[in-house]
Amino acid sequence: MRVDQDSAKPAAPPLQASGLALPRSYLNFVGQQIFRLLQTIQGVGAFALITLGVTFTKFNAAWRVTHPLIRTQIDRAGVRLLPGVVFFGLALGLVIVAQTVSLLQRVGAEQYAGTVMVTVLIRELGPLATALLVLARVGTAIVVELGLSRAQGEVEALEALGIDPVHYLVMPRVIGLAAAIFSLTVYLILVAVFSGYLFIFLQDVPLTPGDYFNQIARALRWEDFALLALKTATFGAIIATVTCFQGLAQPLRLEDVSDATTRAVAQSVAGCVAADALFILVYVVM
Amino acid sequence: MNTPASIDAAAPLIELVQADIAAVLEPDVALVERVSWQLRPGEYWAVGGWHWSGKSDWLTTVAGLQHPSGGQHLLFGEDITVMTQPELVAARLRMGVVFENGGRLFPQMTVRENIALPLRYHRNCPAEETNEAVETVLALTGLADSAPQLAGQLNRGWRQRVALARALVLRPEVLLLDNPLAGLDPRQVRWWLDTLAAFNAGHAWLGGRPLAIVATTDDLRLWRDQARQFALLQGRRWLSLGGRTELIASEESTIREFLAA
Numbered sequence: 001m002r003v004d005q006d007s008a009k010p011a012a013p014p015l016q017a018s019g020l021a022l023p024r025s026y027l028n029f030v031g032q033q034i035f036r037l038l039q040t041i042q043g044v045g046a047f048a049l050i051t052l053g054v055t056f057t058k059f060n061a062a063w064r065v066t067h068p069l070i071r072t073q074i075d076r077a078g079v080r081l082l083p084g085v086v087f088f089g090l091a092l093g094l095v096i097v098a099q100t101v102s103l104l105q106r107v108g109a110e111q112y113a114g115t116v117m118v119t120v121l122i123r124e125l126g127p128l129a130t131a132l133l134v135l136a137r138v139g140t141a142i143v144v145e146l147g148l149s150r151a152q153g154e155v156e157a158l159e160a161l162g163i164d165p166v167h168y169l170v171m172p173r174v175i176g177l178a179a180a181i182f183s184l185t186v187y188l189i190l191v192a193v194f195s196g197y198l199f200i201f202l203q204d205v206p207l208t209p210g211d212y213f214n215q216i217a218r219a220l221r222w223e224d225f226a227l228l229a230l231k232t233a234t235f236g237a238i239i240a241t242v243t244c245f246q247g248l249a250q251p252l253r254l255e256d257v258s259d260a261t262t263r264a265v266a267q268s269v270a271g272c273v274a275a276d277a278l279f280i281l282v283y284v285v286m
Numbered sequence: 287m288n289t290p291a292s293i294d295a296a297a298p299l300i301e302l303v304q305a306d307i308a309a310v311l312e313p314d315v316a317l318v319e320r321v322s323w324q325l326r327p328g329e330y331w332a333v334g335g336w337h338w339s340g341k342s343d344w345l346t347t348v349a350g351l352q353h354p355s356g357g358q359h360l361l362f363g364e365d366i367t368v369m370t371q372p373e374l375v376a377a378r379l380r381m382g383v384v385f386e387n388g389g390r391l392f393p394q395m396t397v398r399e400n401i402a403l404p405l406r407y408h409r410n411c412p413a414e415e416t417n418e419a420v421e422t423v424l425a426l427t428g429l430a431d432s433a434p435q436l437a438g439q440l441n442r443g444w445r446q447r448v449a450l451a452r453a454l455v456l457r458p459e460v461l462l463l464d465n466p467l468a469g470l471d472p473r474q475v476r477w478w479l480d481t482l483a484a485f486n487a488g489h490a491w492l493g494g495r496p497l498a499i500v501a502t503t504d505d506l507r508l509w510r511d512q513a514r515q516f517a518l519l520q521g522r523r524w525l526s527l528g529g530r531t532e533l534i535a536s537e538e539s540t541i542r543e544f545l546a547a
Contacts, residue, residue: 157390160383
Protein backbone atom coordinates (compact mmCIF):
# COMPACT_ATOMS: atom_id res chain seq x y z
CA MET A 1 0.00 0.00 0.00
CA ARG A 2 1.07 3.53 -0.66
CA VAL A 3 0.79 4.54 3.00
CA ASP A 4 3.10 1.68 4.03
CA GLN A 5 5.62 2.63 1.39
CA ASP A 6 5.67 6.20 2.62
CA SER A 7 5.99 5.20 6.24
CA ALA A 8 8.86 2.86 5.39
CA LYS A 9 10.94 5.72 4.06
CA PRO A 10 13.37 7.42 6.45
CA ALA A 11 11.86 10.54 8.01
CA ALA A 12 12.69 13.67 6.10
CA PRO A 13 14.78 16.14 8.09
CA PRO A 14 12.81 19.12 9.42
CA LEU A 15 12.86 22.09 7.08
CA GLN A 16 14.78 24.26 9.51
CA ALA A 17 17.43 21.60 10.12
CA SER A 18 17.98 21.20 6.39
CA GLY A 19 18.43 24.96 6.00
CA LEU A 20 15.08 25.41 4.20
CA ALA A 21 13.29 27.59 6.76
CA LEU A 22 12.16 30.11 4.18
CA PRO A 23 9.32 28.15 2.53
CA ARG A 24 7.56 27.38 5.80
CA SER A 25 7.93 30.89 7.20
CA TYR A 26 6.92 32.27 3.83
CA LEU A 27 3.76 30.17 3.89
CA ASN A 28 3.08 31.38 7.42
CA PHE A 29 3.54 34.94 6.27
CA VAL A 30 1.21 34.48 3.30
CA GLY A 31 -1.33 32.72 5.52
CA GLN A 32 -1.23 35.55 8.05
CA GLN A 33 -1.66 38.15 5.32
CA ILE A 34 -4.63 36.30 3.84
CA PHE A 35 -6.16 35.96 7.31
CA ARG A 36 -5.68 39.70 7.95
CA LEU A 37 -7.18 40.50 4.56
CA LEU A 38 -10.25 38.40 5.37
CA GLN A 39 -10.55 40.06 8.78
CA THR A 40 -10.35 43.50 7.17
CA ILE A 41 -12.98 42.59 4.58
CA GLN A 42 -15.22 41.29 7.38
CA GLY A 43 -14.68 44.42 9.48
CA VAL A 44 -15.21 46.91 6.65
CA GLY A 45 -18.20 44.89 5.40
CA ALA A 46 -19.86 44.90 8.82
CA PHE A 47 -19.13 48.62 9.22
CA ALA A 48 -20.60 49.30 5.76
CA LEU A 49 -23.78 47.39 6.65
CA ILE A 50 -24.13 49.30 9.94
CA THR A 51 -23.64 52.59 8.07
CA LEU A 52 -26.19 51.57 5.44
CA GLY A 53 -28.69 50.63 8.15
CA VAL A 54 -28.17 53.90 10.02
CA THR A 55 -28.44 55.92 6.79
CA PHE A 56 -31.78 54.37 5.88
CA THR A 57 -33.31 54.31 9.36
CA LYS A 58 -31.99 57.61 10.72
CA PHE A 59 -31.57 59.81 7.65
CA ASN A 60 -34.18 62.25 8.90
CA ALA A 61 -33.47 61.85 12.62
CA ALA A 62 -31.93 65.01 14.08
CA TRP A 63 -31.85 66.40 10.53
CA ARG A 64 -31.34 69.95 11.79
CA VAL A 65 -27.95 68.79 13.06
CA THR A 66 -26.92 66.16 10.50
CA HIS A 67 -28.07 67.69 7.19
CA PRO A 68 -25.86 70.77 7.60
CA LEU A 69 -23.01 68.31 8.20
CA ILE A 70 -23.79 66.63 4.85
CA ARG A 71 -23.66 70.05 3.15
CA THR A 72 -20.33 70.73 4.85
CA GLN A 73 -18.91 67.47 3.50
CA ILE A 74 -20.17 68.20 -0.03
CA ASP A 75 -18.55 71.61 0.18
CA ARG A 76 -15.32 70.15 1.49
CA ALA A 77 -15.03 67.18 -0.87
CA GLY A 78 -16.75 68.76 -3.87
CA VAL A 79 -16.78 72.53 -4.16
CA ARG A 80 -13.32 73.10 -2.71
CA LEU A 81 -11.80 70.48 -5.01
CA LEU A 82 -13.29 72.01 -8.15
CA PRO A 83 -10.16 74.03 -9.11
CA GLY A 84 -8.02 70.90 -8.73
CA VAL A 85 -10.44 68.87 -10.82
CA VAL A 86 -10.52 71.53 -13.56
CA PHE A 87 -6.72 71.47 -13.68
CA PHE A 88 -6.75 67.67 -13.78
CA GLY A 89 -9.38 67.74 -16.54
CA LEU A 90 -7.22 70.05 -18.63
CA ALA A 91 -4.28 67.67 -18.20
CA LEU A 92 -6.42 64.67 -19.16
CA GLY A 93 -7.71 66.57 -22.19
CA LEU A 94 -4.14 67.15 -23.33
CA VAL A 95 -2.74 63.73 -22.50
CA ILE A 96 -5.61 61.42 -23.36
CA VAL A 97 -8.04 63.14 -25.71
CA ALA A 98 -5.74 65.18 -27.91
CA GLN A 99 -3.06 62.50 -28.17
CA THR A 100 -5.56 59.72 -28.88
CA VAL A 101 -7.48 61.62 -31.55
CA SER A 102 -4.22 62.72 -33.15
CA LEU A 103 -2.96 59.12 -33.29
CA LEU A 104 -6.30 57.80 -34.61
CA GLN A 105 -6.24 60.42 -37.35
CA ARG A 106 -2.74 59.34 -38.40
CA VAL A 107 -3.89 55.75 -38.91
CA GLY A 108 -7.13 56.83 -40.56
CA ALA A 109 -9.37 55.63 -37.70
CA GLU A 110 -10.72 58.95 -36.52
CA GLN A 111 -14.28 57.57 -36.76
CA TYR A 112 -13.51 55.63 -33.58
CA ALA A 113 -12.58 58.74 -31.61
CA GLY A 114 -16.00 58.95 -29.93
CA THR A 115 -15.93 55.29 -28.87
CA VAL A 116 -12.44 55.66 -27.45
CA MET A 117 -13.44 58.84 -25.59
CA VAL A 118 -16.49 57.26 -24.03
CA THR A 119 -14.71 54.04 -23.08
CA VAL A 120 -11.55 55.60 -21.72
CA LEU A 121 -12.69 58.89 -20.28
CA ILE A 122 -16.35 58.56 -19.32
CA ARG A 123 -16.49 54.92 -18.29
CA GLU A 124 -13.05 54.35 -16.81
CA LEU A 125 -10.57 57.12 -16.29
CA GLY A 126 -12.87 59.97 -15.27
CA PRO A 127 -14.56 58.26 -12.31
CA LEU A 128 -11.40 56.52 -11.08
CA ALA A 129 -9.18 59.58 -11.40
CA THR A 130 -11.71 61.73 -9.53
CA ALA A 131 -12.06 59.12 -6.80
CA LEU A 132 -8.29 58.96 -6.33
CA LEU A 133 -8.10 62.75 -6.22
CA VAL A 134 -10.80 62.91 -3.54
CA LEU A 135 -9.11 60.08 -1.62
CA ALA A 136 -5.81 61.95 -1.63
CA ARG A 137 -7.25 65.31 -0.64
CA VAL A 138 -10.20 64.41 1.60
CA GLY A 139 -10.04 60.69 2.44
CA THR A 140 -6.69 61.02 4.19
CA ALA A 141 -7.95 64.04 6.12
CA ILE A 142 -10.99 62.03 7.27
CA VAL A 143 -8.81 59.27 8.74
CA VAL A 144 -6.62 61.80 10.54
CA GLU A 145 -9.50 63.83 12.00
CA LEU A 146 -11.55 60.80 13.04
CA GLY A 147 -8.46 58.97 14.28
CA LEU A 148 -7.50 61.95 16.43
CA SER A 149 -11.08 62.26 17.67
CA ARG A 150 -11.02 58.60 18.58
CA ALA A 151 -7.60 58.78 20.21
CA GLN A 152 -8.61 61.85 22.24
CA GLY A 153 -11.85 60.26 23.39
CA GLU A 154 -14.24 62.60 21.56
CA VAL A 155 -16.09 59.63 20.10
CA GLU A 156 -16.74 58.29 23.61
CA ALA A 157 -17.95 61.77 24.55
CA LEU A 158 -20.49 61.60 21.70
CA GLU A 159 -21.68 58.19 22.91
CA ALA A 160 -21.96 59.50 26.48
CA LEU A 161 -24.26 62.25 25.13
CA GLY A 162 -26.45 59.60 23.48
CA ILE A 163 -25.29 60.63 20.00
CA ASP A 164 -24.67 57.77 17.57
CA PRO A 165 -21.15 58.32 16.12
CA VAL A 166 -22.10 56.49 12.90
CA HIS A 167 -25.09 58.78 12.44
CA TYR A 168 -23.24 61.96 13.38
CA LEU A 169 -19.77 61.32 11.90
CA VAL A 170 -19.99 58.61 9.23
CA MET A 171 -23.34 59.11 7.48
CA PRO A 172 -22.64 62.75 6.45
CA ARG A 173 -19.23 61.75 5.07
CA VAL A 174 -20.59 58.81 3.07
CA ILE A 175 -23.38 60.85 1.49
CA GLY A 176 -21.13 63.89 1.05
CA LEU A 177 -18.33 61.99 -0.67
CA ALA A 178 -20.73 60.02 -2.89
CA ALA A 179 -22.39 63.23 -4.09
CA ALA A 180 -19.08 65.06 -4.40
CA ILE A 181 -17.33 62.40 -6.48
CA PHE A 182 -20.32 62.16 -8.83
CA SER A 183 -20.42 65.93 -9.36
CA LEU A 184 -16.66 66.29 -9.71
CA THR A 185 -16.52 63.44 -12.25
CA VAL A 186 -19.09 65.20 -14.42
CA TYR A 187 -17.01 68.39 -14.31
CA LEU A 188 -13.80 66.46 -14.97
CA ILE A 189 -15.26 64.76 -18.05
CA LEU A 190 -16.70 68.01 -19.44
CA VAL A 191 -13.42 69.88 -18.97
CA ALA A 192 -11.39 67.00 -20.47
CA VAL A 193 -13.68 66.71 -23.51
CA PHE A 194 -13.66 70.46 -24.21
CA SER A 195 -9.97 70.98 -23.51
CA GLY A 196 -9.24 67.88 -25.58
CA TYR A 197 -10.84 69.51 -28.59
CA LEU A 198 -8.88 72.68 -27.88
CA PHE A 199 -5.63 70.75 -28.08
CA ILE A 200 -6.82 68.89 -31.22
CA PHE A 201 -7.53 72.27 -32.80
CA LEU A 202 -4.07 73.54 -31.83
CA GLN A 203 -2.47 70.46 -33.44
CA ASP A 204 -4.28 71.19 -36.73
CA VAL A 205 -6.08 67.84 -36.78
CA PRO A 206 -8.80 68.12 -39.47
CA LEU A 207 -11.75 67.38 -37.19
CA THR A 208 -14.61 69.85 -36.94
CA PRO A 209 -16.27 70.49 -33.56
CA GLY A 210 -19.49 69.07 -34.98
CA ASP A 211 -17.83 65.79 -35.97
CA TYR A 212 -15.99 65.55 -32.66
CA PHE A 213 -19.04 66.03 -30.45
CA ASN A 214 -21.26 63.97 -32.76
CA GLN A 215 -18.90 61.02 -32.46
CA ILE A 216 -18.97 61.24 -28.68
CA ALA A 217 -22.76 61.63 -28.61
CA ARG A 218 -23.22 58.61 -30.91
CA ALA A 219 -20.94 56.45 -28.78
CA LEU A 220 -22.84 57.28 -25.59
CA ARG A 221 -25.69 55.04 -24.44
CA TRP A 222 -28.26 55.76 -21.76
CA GLU A 223 -26.63 53.11 -19.55
CA ASP A 224 -23.47 55.21 -19.49
CA PHE A 225 -25.25 57.98 -17.59
CA ALA A 226 -26.86 55.61 -15.08
CA LEU A 227 -23.70 53.60 -14.53
CA LEU A 228 -21.57 56.74 -14.24
CA ALA A 229 -23.82 57.94 -11.41
CA LEU A 230 -23.84 54.53 -9.73
CA LYS A 231 -20.11 53.99 -10.12
CA THR A 232 -19.06 57.39 -8.79
CA ALA A 233 -21.46 57.14 -5.84
CA THR A 234 -20.05 53.67 -5.12
CA PHE A 235 -16.49 55.00 -5.17
CA GLY A 236 -17.50 57.78 -2.77
CA ALA A 237 -19.22 55.33 -0.44
CA ILE A 238 -16.20 52.99 -0.51
CA ILE A 239 -13.70 55.75 0.26
CA ALA A 240 -15.84 57.25 3.04
CA THR A 241 -16.60 53.86 4.60
CA VAL A 242 -13.01 52.63 4.58
CA THR A 243 -11.53 55.89 5.86
CA CYS A 244 -14.18 56.19 8.60
CA PHE A 245 -13.65 52.52 9.51
CA GLN A 246 -9.92 53.01 9.91
CA GLY A 247 -10.42 56.21 11.90
CA LEU A 248 -13.28 55.13 14.10
CA ALA A 249 -13.90 51.44 14.35
CA GLN A 250 -11.14 50.43 16.73
CA PRO A 251 -9.57 52.07 19.78
CA LEU A 252 -6.60 54.15 18.60
CA ARG A 253 -3.64 55.79 20.26
CA LEU A 254 -2.24 58.98 18.78
CA GLU A 255 0.75 57.08 17.39
CA ASP A 256 -1.59 54.67 15.54
CA VAL A 257 -3.18 57.40 13.41
CA SER A 258 -0.45 57.53 10.73
CA ASP A 259 -0.58 53.74 10.22
CA ALA A 260 -4.38 53.88 10.05
CA THR A 261 -4.11 56.55 7.32
CA THR A 262 -1.74 54.43 5.24
CA ARG A 263 -3.99 51.39 5.61
CA ALA A 264 -7.07 53.42 4.67
CA VAL A 265 -5.48 54.72 1.46
CA ALA A 266 -4.32 51.26 0.36
CA GLN A 267 -7.67 49.66 1.17
CA SER A 268 -9.66 52.44 -0.49
CA VAL A 269 -7.63 52.11 -3.71
CA ALA A 270 -8.08 48.33 -3.64
CA GLY A 271 -11.81 48.72 -2.98
CA CYS A 272 -12.29 51.21 -5.82
CA VAL A 273 -10.32 49.05 -8.26
CA ALA A 274 -12.34 45.98 -7.25
CA ALA A 275 -15.59 47.90 -7.72
CA ASP A 276 -14.32 49.18 -11.06
CA ALA A 277 -13.67 45.59 -12.17
CA LEU A 278 -17.26 44.70 -11.28
CA PHE A 279 -18.55 47.63 -13.32
CA ILE A 280 -16.45 46.51 -16.30
CA LEU A 281 -18.28 43.18 -16.09
CA VAL A 282 -21.59 45.05 -16.07
CA TYR A 283 -20.55 47.02 -19.18
CA VAL A 284 -19.50 43.79 -20.91
CA VAL A 285 -22.81 42.10 -20.09
CA MET A 286 -24.79 45.14 -21.28
CA MET B 287 -37.13 49.42 30.10
CA ASN B 288 -38.47 50.92 33.30
CA THR B 289 -39.58 54.51 33.24
CA PRO B 290 -38.19 56.79 35.94
CA ALA B 291 -41.56 56.83 37.69
CA SER B 292 -41.71 53.06 37.93
CA ILE B 293 -38.36 52.76 39.65
CA ASP B 294 -38.36 52.63 43.40
CA ALA B 295 -36.82 55.87 44.74
CA ALA B 296 -34.33 53.87 46.81
CA ALA B 297 -33.53 51.35 44.07
CA PRO B 298 -29.99 51.54 42.71
CA LEU B 299 -29.56 53.78 39.67
CA ILE B 300 -26.39 51.96 38.66
CA GLU B 301 -25.17 48.62 39.93
CA LEU B 302 -22.08 46.51 39.35
CA VAL B 303 -22.28 42.87 40.42
CA GLN B 304 -18.95 41.02 40.62
CA ALA B 305 -17.88 43.04 37.58
CA ASP B 306 -14.42 42.83 36.05
CA ILE B 307 -13.29 46.15 34.58
CA ALA B 308 -11.24 45.94 31.39
CA ALA B 309 -8.81 48.54 30.05
CA VAL B 310 -10.47 50.72 27.41
CA LEU B 311 -7.55 50.39 24.99
CA GLU B 312 -6.84 46.74 25.79
CA PRO B 313 -10.14 44.95 26.42
CA ASP B 314 -8.36 41.68 27.27
CA VAL B 315 -6.61 43.21 30.29
CA ALA B 316 -8.68 43.27 33.51
CA LEU B 317 -7.67 46.31 35.58
CA VAL B 318 -10.09 45.85 38.48
CA GLU B 319 -11.71 42.57 39.42
CA ARG B 320 -14.98 41.60 41.06
CA VAL B 321 -16.42 45.01 41.81
CA SER B 322 -19.76 44.97 43.60
CA TRP B 323 -21.16 48.46 43.99
CA GLN B 324 -24.45 50.32 43.94
CA LEU B 325 -25.28 53.96 43.31
CA ARG B 326 -28.54 55.17 44.83
CA PRO B 327 -30.38 58.46 44.22
CA GLY B 328 -28.73 61.45 45.89
CA GLU B 329 -25.52 59.65 46.87
CA TYR B 330 -22.17 61.42 46.58
CA TRP B 331 -19.25 59.05 45.96
CA ALA B 332 -15.55 59.81 45.82
CA VAL B 333 -13.52 56.95 44.35
CA GLY B 334 -9.79 57.23 44.94
CA GLY B 335 -6.87 55.49 43.33
CA TRP B 336 -3.28 56.09 42.32
CA HIS B 337 -2.35 56.72 38.71
CA TRP B 338 -2.99 53.71 36.43
CA SER B 339 -5.22 52.07 39.04
CA GLY B 340 -8.05 51.90 36.48
CA LYS B 341 -10.21 54.82 37.70
CA SER B 342 -11.00 56.14 34.20
CA ASP B 343 -11.71 52.65 32.86
CA TRP B 344 -13.97 51.97 35.87
CA LEU B 345 -15.89 55.22 35.26
CA THR B 346 -16.13 54.51 31.52
CA THR B 347 -17.67 51.13 32.38
CA VAL B 348 -20.05 52.64 34.93
CA ALA B 349 -21.20 55.11 32.26
CA GLY B 350 -22.05 52.16 29.98
CA LEU B 351 -19.47 53.13 27.38
CA GLN B 352 -17.84 49.70 27.62
CA HIS B 353 -19.11 46.41 28.97
CA PRO B 354 -17.44 44.77 31.96
CA SER B 355 -15.37 41.76 30.89
CA GLY B 356 -17.12 39.68 33.57
CA GLY B 357 -20.02 40.02 35.99
CA GLN B 358 -23.12 42.16 35.62
CA HIS B 359 -23.78 45.84 34.99
CA LEU B 360 -27.24 47.24 35.62
CA LEU B 361 -28.26 50.71 34.42
CA PHE B 362 -31.49 51.93 36.02
CA GLY B 363 -32.44 48.36 36.83
CA GLU B 364 -31.74 46.87 33.39
CA ASP B 365 -28.85 44.58 32.49
CA ILE B 366 -26.76 46.52 29.98
CA THR B 367 -26.07 43.41 27.88
CA VAL B 368 -29.75 42.93 27.03
CA MET B 369 -30.62 46.59 26.47
CA THR B 370 -31.54 47.65 22.95
CA GLN B 371 -29.81 50.64 21.38
CA PRO B 372 -32.75 53.04 22.04
CA GLU B 373 -32.89 51.84 25.66
CA LEU B 374 -29.16 52.41 26.04
CA VAL B 375 -29.46 55.92 24.59
CA ALA B 376 -32.35 56.66 26.97
CA ALA B 377 -30.23 55.48 29.90
CA ARG B 378 -27.27 57.59 28.78
CA LEU B 379 -29.45 60.68 28.67
CA ARG B 380 -30.12 60.19 32.38
CA MET B 381 -26.37 60.34 33.08
CA GLY B 382 -23.95 63.20 32.58
CA VAL B 383 -20.27 62.39 32.13
CA VAL B 384 -17.37 64.80 32.61
CA PHE B 385 -14.20 63.26 31.24
CA GLU B 386 -10.66 63.89 32.45
CA ASN B 387 -8.13 66.27 30.88
CA GLY B 388 -10.39 68.98 29.52
CA GLY B 389 -13.62 67.06 29.24
CA ARG B 390 -13.19 65.80 25.67
CA LEU B 391 -14.95 68.74 24.09
CA PHE B 392 -15.23 69.25 20.33
CA PRO B 393 -12.43 71.80 19.86
CA GLN B 394 -13.65 73.11 16.49
CA MET B 395 -16.99 74.19 18.04
CA THR B 396 -17.61 77.20 20.26
CA VAL B 397 -18.41 76.77 23.94
CA ARG B 398 -22.07 77.52 23.20
CA GLU B 399 -22.20 74.97 20.35
CA ASN B 400 -20.61 72.30 22.53
CA ILE B 401 -23.24 72.79 25.22
CA ALA B 402 -26.15 73.06 22.76
CA LEU B 403 -25.16 69.98 20.72
CA PRO B 404 -26.91 67.27 22.83
CA LEU B 405 -30.05 69.41 23.10
CA ARG B 406 -30.16 70.15 19.38
CA TYR B 407 -29.48 66.51 18.47
CA HIS B 408 -32.07 64.95 20.75
CA ARG B 409 -34.76 67.59 20.23
CA ASN B 410 -33.95 68.18 16.54
CA CYS B 411 -34.38 71.89 17.00
CA PRO B 412 -32.58 74.96 15.65
CA ALA B 413 -29.90 76.60 17.79
CA GLU B 414 -32.22 79.48 18.75
CA GLU B 415 -34.60 77.13 20.57
CA THR B 416 -31.83 75.92 22.84
CA ASN B 417 -30.73 79.43 23.80
CA GLU B 418 -32.67 79.64 27.04
CA ALA B 419 -31.36 76.37 28.45
CA VAL B 420 -27.82 77.04 27.23
CA GLU B 421 -27.77 80.55 28.71
CA THR B 422 -28.97 79.21 32.05
CA VAL B 423 -26.28 76.53 32.17
CA LEU B 424 -23.64 79.00 31.00
CA ALA B 425 -24.59 81.30 33.88
CA LEU B 426 -24.61 78.42 36.39
CA THR B 427 -21.09 77.43 35.41
CA GLY B 428 -19.70 80.95 35.11
CA LEU B 429 -19.07 80.59 31.39
CA ALA B 430 -21.27 83.40 30.02
CA ASP B 431 -18.27 85.45 28.82
CA SER B 432 -16.61 82.46 27.16
CA ALA B 433 -19.67 81.37 25.14
CA PRO B 434 -18.48 82.60 21.71
CA GLN B 435 -14.94 81.26 22.11
CA LEU B 436 -13.75 78.08 20.44
CA ALA B 437 -13.53 75.29 23.01
CA GLY B 438 -10.03 74.44 21.80
CA GLN B 439 -8.81 77.92 22.79
CA LEU B 440 -9.71 77.54 26.49
CA ASN B 441 -7.31 76.25 29.10
CA ARG B 442 -7.89 72.86 30.67
CA GLY B 443 -9.69 74.13 33.76
CA TRP B 444 -12.24 76.08 31.75
CA ARG B 445 -12.70 73.27 29.27
CA GLN B 446 -13.54 71.07 32.23
CA ARG B 447 -16.25 73.57 33.22
CA VAL B 448 -17.66 73.50 29.70
CA ALA B 449 -17.80 69.71 29.96
CA LEU B 450 -19.74 70.09 33.22
CA ALA B 451 -22.16 72.50 31.53
CA ARG B 452 -22.59 70.07 28.61
CA ALA B 453 -23.29 67.24 31.03
CA LEU B 454 -25.83 69.29 33.00
CA VAL B 455 -27.77 70.71 30.08
CA LEU B 456 -29.81 67.51 29.66
CA ARG B 457 -30.80 67.59 33.37
CA PRO B 458 -29.28 64.21 34.33
CA GLU B 459 -30.06 62.11 37.40
CA VAL B 460 -26.46 60.92 37.74
CA LEU B 461 -23.26 62.89 37.24
CA LEU B 462 -20.05 60.94 36.64
CA LEU B 463 -16.83 62.92 36.91
CA ASP B 464 -13.38 61.60 36.02
CA ASN B 465 -10.78 63.29 38.21
CA PRO B 466 -12.36 66.74 37.77
CA LEU B 467 -10.08 68.55 40.25
CA ALA B 468 -6.77 67.40 38.73
CA GLY B 469 -4.50 70.34 37.98
CA LEU B 470 -6.90 73.04 39.20
CA ASP B 471 -5.88 75.95 41.44
CA PRO B 472 -7.46 76.17 44.94
CA ARG B 473 -10.01 78.79 43.86
CA GLN B 474 -11.23 76.56 41.02
CA VAL B 475 -11.29 73.55 43.34
CA ARG B 476 -13.47 75.49 45.77
CA TRP B 477 -15.82 76.48 42.94
CA TRP B 478 -16.17 72.86 41.79
CA LEU B 479 -16.81 71.50 45.27
CA ASP B 480 -19.39 74.21 46.07
CA THR B 481 -21.15 73.78 42.72
CA LEU B 482 -21.30 69.99 43.03
CA ALA B 483 -22.56 70.27 46.61
CA ALA B 484 -25.35 72.57 45.43
CA PHE B 485 -26.44 70.11 42.73
CA ASN B 486 -26.19 67.16 45.09
CA ALA B 487 -28.44 68.99 47.58
CA GLY B 488 -31.09 69.57 44.89
CA HIS B 489 -30.68 72.46 42.47
CA ALA B 490 -33.50 74.45 40.88
CA TRP B 491 -32.09 73.57 37.41
CA LEU B 492 -32.87 69.93 38.17
CA GLY B 493 -36.24 70.74 39.66
CA GLY B 494 -34.91 70.41 43.20
CA ARG B 495 -34.09 66.72 42.71
CA PRO B 496 -30.79 65.72 44.36
CA LEU B 497 -28.18 64.76 41.78
CA ALA B 498 -26.30 61.51 42.41
CA ILE B 499 -22.59 62.23 41.98
CA VAL B 500 -19.64 59.88 41.44
CA ALA B 501 -16.19 61.40 41.17
CA THR B 502 -12.89 59.61 40.74
CA THR B 503 -9.82 61.25 42.20
CA ASP B 504 -6.15 60.72 42.87
CA ASP B 505 -6.43 62.89 45.99
CA LEU B 506 -9.21 61.81 48.36
CA ARG B 507 -8.32 64.59 50.81
CA LEU B 508 -9.99 67.18 48.56
CA TRP B 509 -13.28 65.27 48.77
CA ARG B 510 -13.09 64.24 52.42
CA ASP B 511 -15.43 67.01 53.58
CA GLN B 512 -17.74 66.92 50.56
CA ALA B 513 -18.48 63.35 49.48
CA ARG B 514 -20.51 61.04 51.68
CA GLN B 515 -19.43 57.64 50.38
CA PHE B 516 -15.84 56.63 49.68
CA ALA B 517 -14.07 53.80 47.88
CA LEU B 518 -10.58 52.99 46.74
CA LEU B 519 -9.23 51.18 43.69
CA GLN B 520 -5.99 49.51 44.57
CA GLY B 521 -4.12 46.41 43.46
CA ARG B 522 -6.90 45.47 41.03
CA ARG B 523 -9.34 45.46 43.94
CA TRP B 524 -12.34 47.61 44.87
CA LEU B 525 -12.28 48.64 48.51
CA SER B 526 -15.47 50.20 49.82
CA LEU B 527 -14.44 52.57 52.61
CA GLY B 528 -17.87 53.52 53.92
CA GLY B 529 -18.86 57.03 54.99
CA ARG B 530 -16.91 60.08 56.09
CA THR B 531 -16.67 58.93 59.72
CA GLU B 532 -15.35 55.50 58.79
CA LEU B 533 -12.87 57.03 56.36
CA ILE B 534 -11.37 59.39 58.91
CA ALA B 535 -11.37 56.77 61.68
CA SER B 536 -9.85 54.03 59.53
CA GLU B 537 -6.55 52.63 60.76
CA GLU B 538 -5.88 50.62 57.61
CA SER B 539 -2.43 51.49 56.29
CA THR B 540 -3.56 51.73 52.66
CA ILE B 541 -6.20 54.31 53.51
CA ARG B 542 -3.93 56.23 55.89
CA GLU B 543 -1.26 56.31 53.16
CA PHE B 544 -3.78 57.61 50.67
CA LEU B 545 -5.11 60.31 52.99
CA ALA B 546 -1.64 61.37 54.07
CA ALA B 547 -0.27 61.58 50.54
